[in-house]
Amino acid sequence: MAKKTIKSEKLPSTSTTSFFEDVYEVVKQIPKGRVTSYGAIAACLGTKSSARMVGWAMNGAHLRKDKVPAHRVVNRNGMLSGKMHFKTPDAMQKALEKEGIKVKNDTIVDFEKYFWDPMIELFR
């Protein structure tokens, strides 16, 4: 899990990078057409209380060489809370719809149906 072959290019930090990388790895495992929540990822890493850090990690996701599918990560409500952080506010929704996920009013339709739990899926 931790430490792969990721180079420290513009990492937001140097000490807590492991956590960030772990987040990126998990997010990269999300199958196409599926989504998950920040809290689920945090819980999978053992720091379920630090869901905010997952969100913060995504802030640097676009800086990684490997494009992290951050559009597949939403809050527990299924709302595209982070769409404003993309290049364009509609990029996230468009990316999701492109994968077959319906988005209505900045919220994923049938969120539970598309929900991908890293805790379960990575252990089965």
Place this chain on the structure above:
DNA sequence: GCATTGACGAAGG
């Protein structure tokens, strides 16, 4: 070095 701010979430009022 303290105060404020988050791409969150759960608990309390």
Place this chain on the structure above:
DNA sequence: CCCTTCGCCAATG
């Protein structure tokens, strides 16, 4: 049932 507060921890001012 909606709104507020708190915890979490890193980054920024």
